Amino acid sequence: MAALLKEGSPLGPLKVMARxxxxxxxxxxxxxxxFVVFGPEANRKVLVTERQKVxxxxxxxxxxxxRRGVLVTDGEEHDRYRELMEAPxxxxxxxxxxxxxxxxxxxxxxxxxxxxxxxxxxxSRRIALLIIMQALFSxxxxxxxxxxxxxxxxxxxxxxxxxxxxxxxxxxxxxKRHLKVLDGYLYQMIGDRRRQTTDHSQSxxxxxxxxxxxxxxxxxSDELIRDQMLTMLIAGHDTSTALLAWTFASLGQHPKIHxxxxxxxxxxxxxxxxxxxIKESLRLYPPIHIGNRRVADEMEFSDGRDSIPAGERLFYxxxxxxxDPGIWENAESFCPERFAHGRKTPPFSYVPFGGGPRxxxxxxxxxxxxxxxxxxxxxxxxFEFTNHRxxxxxxxxxxxxxxxxxxxxxxx
Numbered sequence: 001m002a003a004l005l006k007e008g009s010p011l012g013p014l015k016v017m018a019r020x021x022x023x024x025x026x027x028x029x030x031x032x033x034x035f036v037v038f039g040p041e042a043n044r045k046v047l048v049t050e051r052q053k054v055x056x057x058x059x060x061x062x063x064x065x066x067r068r069g070v071l072v073t074d075g076e077e078h079d080r081y082r083e084l085m086e087a088p089x090x091x092x093x094x095x096x097x098x099x100x101x102x103x104x105x106x107x108x109x110x111x112x113x114x115x116x117x118x119x120x121x122x123x124s125r126r127i128a129l130l131i132i133m134q135a136l137f138s139x140x141x142x143x144x145x146x147x148x149x150x151x152x153x154x155x156x157x158x159x160x161x162x163x164x165x166x167x168x169x170x171x172x173x174x175x176k177r178h179l180k181v182l183d184g185y186l187y188q189m190i191g192d193r194r195r196q197t198t199d200h201s202q203s204x205x206x207x208x209x210x211x212x213x214x215x216x217x218x219x220x221s222d223e224l225i226r227d228q229m230l231t232m233l234i235a236g237h238d239t240s241t242a243l244l245a246w247t248f249a250s251l252g253q254h255p256k257i258h259x260x261x262x263x264x265x266x267x268x269x270x271x272x273x274x275x276x277x278i279k280e281s282l283r284l285y286p287p288i289h290i291g292n293r294r295v296a297d298e299m300e301f302s303d304g305r306d307s308i309p310a311g312e313r314l315f316y317x318x319x320x321x322x323x324d325p326g327i328w329e330n331a332e333s334f335c336p337e338r339f340a341h342g343r344k345t346p347p348f349s350y351v352p353f354g355g356g357p358r359x360x361x362x363x364x365x366x367x368x369x370x371x372x373x374x375x376x377x378x379x380x381x382x383f384e385f386t387n388h389r390x391x392x393x394x395x396x397x398x399x400x401x402x403x404x405x406x407x408x409x410x411x412x
Contacts, residue, residue, distance in 0.1 A: 011289075011319065011392055018320050024306040027315075034313040037301055038320035040327070043348040045301070046293065046316045047356040054293035054314060056358070061159045062292070065179070068224055069231030070361070081228060082361060084218050088136060088211040091364045097135050101372045104130040107142065109381060112408050117386060120404040124244035127373055128237040135365070136211040136232055139189060148185055151178040156238060160395040161290075186226050186233075190216070234396065236362050239287040242397040243370050246285040247277060249404045250334045252385025257336060265375045276336035278370050282352035284334060287397040289319040291354065318351055319398070382409045 014036065017025050023039040037046070046054060055074050057063055063072045070081040087093075108126045112118055126145065129152070133139045141148065158175045193212055211232065215225045251258040257277070264271045293314045300307045308314055325331045327349045329338070353360035360366070377383075384407040393401040 010394060014317065014320060015323070018317075018324075022302075023320075024301050034315050035308045036315045036317055036320075038317040039324060040321070040346040040348040042301055042316060043318075043321060043351055043355065045299070046291065046314070047348070047351070047354060047358070050299060051356055051358070053295065053297040053299050055296050056293065058292060058294050058313070060292070065155065065159055066231050066234075067227045069227040071231050071235060078358075082358075084214050084220075085211060085228065085232070085361060087214060088209070089362050089365050094364060094368045097131075097365075097368070098372055100134055101131050101369055102376050104134065105373050105376045106380075109377060112381070112410075114409050115407065117405050117407050120248040120383075120406055121241070121245040121400060122403065124248070124373075125237065125241040128240040128244065128369070131369060131373075132233060132236040132240070136236070137189060137229065138210045138212070144185070148182060151182040151185075152234070152237075154178040155182060155234065156396045159234075161292075182230070183226065186229050187222060189229075190222050190225050232362070236366075238397045239360075239362075240366050240369055242285065242287040242399055243278070243281060243366065244373060245400050245404050246398075247281040247370070247374060248383065248406060249385075249390055249400045250281055250284070251277070252383065252404070252406060254334055255385075257334075258383075262378050265378050271375065272340070273336060274371060274375060276339040278367065278374070279339045279350075280334060280336040283322045283328075283350060284332075285392065285398050285400075286318045286322060286352040288352075288354070288360075289317070289394065289398040291316040291318065318354075321349060321351065324349075380411055382411060383407070384409075 014027075017027075017036075018038065023042060024035070024037050026033050026035050056078070057072050057074055066072045068077070068081075070078060070085060073081065105127055107130065108123055112123075129145065130141060133141045154175060155178060158179075189212065193216060197213075197216060212225070212229065215228055220228075251261065257273075261271070261273050261277060264273050293316070295308050295310055295312050295314050298307055298310050299314070321327070323331045327345055348355060353363035353366075386405040386407060388402075388405055390400045390402075390404065393399045
């Protein structure tokens with residue numbers, strides 16, 4: 001794997017600084033000097049015991065894009081939005097999504113030709129978009145993908161951390177034009193649903209109590225509904241895209257594990273190895289690899305030896321925690337078996353979905369989606385990795401670049 005995977009973006013330098021300095025350091029970029037912490041104790045402090053000292057709302061493109069979205073609000077405002085959004089994503093609802101997830105997976109796979117080389121980063125995004133839009137908004141976007149595909153990618157590019165770190169005022173070449181298309185699409189969905197809700201002639205139509213309906217019934221304005229929809233659209237599909245793509249990349253680079261997994265998903269109703277593979281993919285390549293916070297009150301770390309003043313920017317690195325050799329044996333290796341007998345690591349050493357009261361609202365949904373999609377594709381198709389080099393790209397999520405090229409063939 002070492003010959004095929006290299007580190008891009010700032011990940012390599014961050015690992016060097018972590019090895020040389022430790023679990024608390026400051027990035028030495030002129031005009032941008034955030035503090036970086038990692039490890040179980042720092043995670044516990046940021047996520048639970050002193051979470052009131054950090055704010056999610058920042059002066060950055062993410063806040064600019066999501067406006068009053070649940071991810072970039074604090075206090076009672078956040079709690080209200082989260083409560084409204086929990087019901088459609090509750091684990092009890094997940095079995096009702098299974099058939100739809102399989103159908104959308106098959107829909108994308110049906111376009112693949114035997115023996116062609118496809119990019120599983122792109123194909124995973126297609127699947128994830130279809131699933132998130134159907135599950136949360138009851139919207140079939142298959143025919144609309146050509147219309148919204150580029151605006152979504154441009155929006156993700158805009159909030160990717162590699163750009164605004166170096167430019168205090170973000171270049172917006174084409175961004176507003178693409179965001180206008182995406183906003184228009186979401187506002188049209190909101191308007192259509194409002195008309196359906198108030199049109200008594202449509203009362204015989206069975207409507208699923210999805211996220212969009214919950215937000216409308218709660219009396220939120222179109223603008224606030226847009227903010228929550230865009231939050232879930234971007235965060236929900238982009239994280240699933242990264243998880244699926246990295247899992248295919250890891251399986252492609254480890255053919256023995258790949259073969260064992262195929263045998264297991266084709267012969268067992270439940271595959272322990274599949275769960276282990278997903279957990280290990282999340283360990284090595286957590287989609288949300290870093291948490292970005294603003295410090296409201298001074299925080300102390302390293303038993304009081306280090307501190308971060310109020311007003312400074314704080315990054316807690318999930319990526320560095322998950323690859324810390326002080327926590328994980330063979331930390332850089334893809335080893336799903338480490339999860340075979342339960343996790344034997346300190347609490348808050350494995351946090352792919354964050355933790356505490358603001359843990360990822362879609363964690364259960366995303367893991368269920370990954371299990372269903374991966375099982376289905378491995379049962380119906382054979383995948384052969386093309387052995388190209390891949391690097392980890394710090395976008396809105398941690399992505400495999402330049403993609404995951406695989407030769408695909410249908411199983412008989």
